[in-house]
Amino acid sequence: MSEQRPHLHTYQFGEGEPILERLVFSYRPLWLVLFALGTVFFAYQTFNLRPDASFEKMIPMEHPFIKSFMKHRGDLGAAGTTIQVAVEHTRGDIFDAEYLDILQQINDEVFYLPGVDRNRMRSLWTPNVRWIEVTEQGFEGDKVIDARYDGSSEAMGRLRQNVLRSGEVGRLVSDDFQSSIVQAPLIDIDPASGQPLNYWDLSQRLEKDIREKYQQGTPGSEPQVRVYIIGFAKMVGDLLDGIVSIFMFAAIALVITALLLYWYTRSVRGTATVLLCAVVAVIWQLGLLTTLGYGLNAYSILIPFLVFAIGVSHGVQMMNAIMVEAAAGKNHFDAARGAFRVLYVPALIALISDAVGFTTMVLIPIEVIKDLGIAASVGVAVIILTNLFLLPILISYFGTGKRAVDNLEEKLADPNRRGVARRLASLASARVATLSIVVATLGFAVGIYGGQNLQIGDLDPGAPELHPDSRYNLDNKFITENYATSSDVMVIMAETEEQRCADYANVDMVDRFTWHMENVPGVNSSMSAVKISKLVASGYNEGSLKWATVSRNQRLLGTTFNSMPAVLMNTRCSLLPVALFLDDHKAETLQAVVDAAESFIAENRQDGISFALAAGNAGIEAATNQEIARARNRMMLLIYTAVCALVFISFASWRAVVCIVVPLALTSFLCEALMAHLGIGVKVATLPVIALGVGVGVDYGIYIYSKLSHYLRRGEGIEEAYYHTLRSTGAAVALTGAMLAVGVATWIFSPIKFQADMGMLLTFMFIWNMVGALWLLPALARFLIKTEN
Known part of the structure; x- marks a missing residue:
């Protein structure tokens, strides 16, 4: 021929x-x-065009957990959006006049940052951080750094005693007394302008006005203090800082793409x-x-x-x-x-x-x-x-x-090119097509089996959107290693009628709930108004531990709530938050805590009190994981249904649907297995990869099938038709896959981990979708379209 x-x-x-x-x-x-x-x-x-990093846009606002959180947000403060600035003294402990002077300056700098809820700020220098003790005369207390502080050795001794009496060791003061924290809750929406807080600007000011300004040392010497900053707003700011690297990678991809395009044309x-x-x-x-x-x-x-x-x-x-x-x-x-x-x-x-x-x-x-x-x-x-x-x-x-x-x-x-195309056309032969389908079946088995270990949510400590050695995650590591409380907090809200939060029945229920949750694997510790009430009751009785309990005497119980911190009880006495400090924020940990809380709530219903999940960064992440778990399968079903419908409408053939969509499905399953192997969970950053990979990957199959069907309609056999398809558009499809892969492969080297993960997964999907269109599509066509030859 x-x-x-x-x-x-x-x-x-x-x-x-x-x-x-x-x-x-x-x-x-x-x-x-x-x-x-x-x-x-x-x-x-x-x-x-402006950066848009609103906190509300990062979370599922319609989820019941988030609705409960937003309902009580005014009482809870800006739970989940608190900035923590840890200031470490590199030459000794915190009981040093020069260190405390720097800490006061940093406290003042943070106080005037935009978006800071100044009434709820806490540090050794804020008046709401106090110590309380029981004496023969009753309760005594004062600010931790009192009005008599003058930097003298006597004042330092008094400060040391005040810190120990305050209960802030492990919270605001590190366990080794070498650092302390400035906590700054944020108001995400400016009440005056109604505009969302600009996290990027806040992050840059934290770096410039605090870290760079106060961490500078003289040449050749170590700085007197080191500053560590964590919090949702800071994490988002660090992500936006990666824009510079994104543009650099885009420039590299542009050059490589231009060279490939010129080489081809x-x-x-x-x-x-x-x-x-x-x-x-x-x-x-x-x-x-x-x-x-x-x-x-x-x-x-x-x-x-x-x-x-x-x-x-x-x-x-x-x-x-x-x-x-x-x-x-x-x-x-x-x-x-x-x-x-x-x-x-x-x-x-x-x-x-x-x-x-x-x-x-x-x-x-x-x-x-x-x-x-x-x-x-x-x-x-x-x-x-x-x-x-x-x-x-x-x-x-x-x-x-x-x-x-x-x-x-x-x-x-070129006879060599014709020879290559002729050999590749054998992919549509009966023997090779059979082998290809067997290999694809094995690929589906590998993808399904490997994808069983795919998890929802974050699988790494710190901020998984950033690399483990990023500045933010190193800051987070320092704080978690030196402070007793976890940075992963889930807040369960106990709701009562107004002025009834201190009733014995309600307090007893919260006490039993707190005890139940403290015994759940993954819960490190807890904090609630009930715990403070017990301490106060014990203090009323010379510190006797026998009295550290929920008193049935309503008048005595009520007095233990008189000086309750605002974060543990609202002003209407209708809300008692229970803060659970978790070991980590892995999806399985979060879901186990949620399941335990919901189980207790379902089995212990009582008139006058109800429990609502969940605030805190861990509660918000648990809600996000649940939405992603539900959305994942729904999105896959919708995108494949839409693609199948469009292909069927366009080619008026179910055979076209099978030939084009099956290679896409193989890539999707293999991608999930790859994610499980690499330890990448399905989360906000990776869920869109599925839609992007399928949406873009379908292009290869459509171009190949449209050409193949054209030659088949001319009466050519399947191998000959595929040979001419390769000769006319095969190289262009291969180059398309290479260019798409190049466009995202440079992301793999990004300092932002979620961008690197997206780059790796999209590169894999673009390459495999192209291979599937050139390898598996003709094999399927061999058996599906042969009767039409």
Whole structure:
């Protein structure tokens, strides 16, 4: 059988040309003017783009735990958004006048930071940190650093005694007395302006005005103090600091992408046009997001770079089609029109599938994921305009250059390339296809088995969004190692009628609940008003431990609540928070504590009191994990249903659905097994990877199947049809996968761990989706479409 060249279209344009094609190419100057004006407008809009790191957007606001937390937020303070600044004395203990002077200055600096709830600030220098003791005359107490403090040795002795009597050792003062903490609860919404607190600005001020200012030492000597800062706001600020590295990686990816594109096309004009259209798509996306009132958070900041990569990958397909048309002897204009006519249907299907896949993220009730889905969907919608319309219009004016056409003709005539394509076409033979399906079945088994160990939530100590050796996690490690209380706190809220929180029946119930929770594995310790009440009752009776109990004498019990700290009882005496300090914030720990609390509540119902879960950073994370666990399967079902429906509508064949979707499913299962192997949990940062991988990965299968079905309709056998598919679009699909992988592979080296994880997983999914389309799709087609030959 003589060698056949790939099908080169020789359209005669006239009455039969598609309406969309006529609309695009009959008004080219008008479209170029509109694109230019739109680009200028959206570029101007991007100057108003601002980081968006609102606390509420990071949590599932509709979850019952979060609703309970928000209901009592005013009484609890800004639970979950407290900044802790630990100041370590490097030359001794805290009982030093110079150290205490620096601590006072840091306390004042923190006091005036924006968003700080000044009434609830706590440190050795704040008046709400007091000591209390029982004497022969009754209770005595004062501020830990009292009015008589003057820095003298006598004052230091008195301060040491006050610290020991205050009960703050392990809380505000480290166990070794070499550091102390300034705690600053935050108000996330400015009550005057109604604007959310700018975490990035706060983080930068903490670094500049506190860490850098007070941690400086003289040249050649150790600084007198070291500063350690943790808290949700600081963590988000550190994530946003990684934007600089993101831009650096984007620049590297841009250079590599440009080199790969030029290597493939051998056209400077073609390469520049594809890159220009991808950049225009990013500008439009950012401008549209700003116009719609959206900002960029630490997660969605990655989407513009992904949109650029997607734009370039689809541009490769268009350029490949244009060069094929030009190699058939057509001029710039006709080549662009021919490529548009060939590609606009499969490209439109692929991009709509991308957008629909990304849109499923909007259904997840966590604002940052919704915003990420909207940002990705807007980006893909823009790519439809830039790659399907702007790119062919520009090429119709400038062309690809003679060198690009000559290079393509050389590739088509190269016997070695034909030999490679012929060998790869054997993937569609009966023997190799059978083996491929067996291997794919084993791959599904490996993915399903390995994915059984996949966990929901965080699996690492500290902030898992950052690397273990990041500054934030090193700060967190110092504080957890030197202070008795855990940084992972879950707050259970005991609700009573107003002025009834101190009733014996209610206090007894809280006492029994606290004792029950202290015996749950994973709970390190607890703090509640009941514990303070017992200490006060014991103090009333010369410190006798026999009296450290909940008194049945209502009058005596009531007096123990007279001086209760505000954080343990609200002013209406209708709320008694129980703070549980946990060993860690791993998903299994959080869920075990939640299950134990809910079990106790269900078995011990009592009129007049109810328990509501849960505040604190651990309570918020438990709620987030539950939402992600529910959303994970729902999102997978929705995205695959949407992709299957679009493919079926486009090709009107269930066989097409199976051929295109099965390789995607194999990649998804293998990706879950990889996550389990690498110890990456399903969480806010990684859940979108599933939608992104499927949404983008479907493109390969659509391009391959559309070409394959075209040659099959011409009456060719499956192997011959796949051979011509490889010759016409196989290299472009492979290059598309490589470019997408390059676009995200540089993220692996990011200082932000969740970005590195996303880069690793997306690289894996993009490569495997491309391999699946080139390897598994023809094997499936061999057995599904053979009856149509």
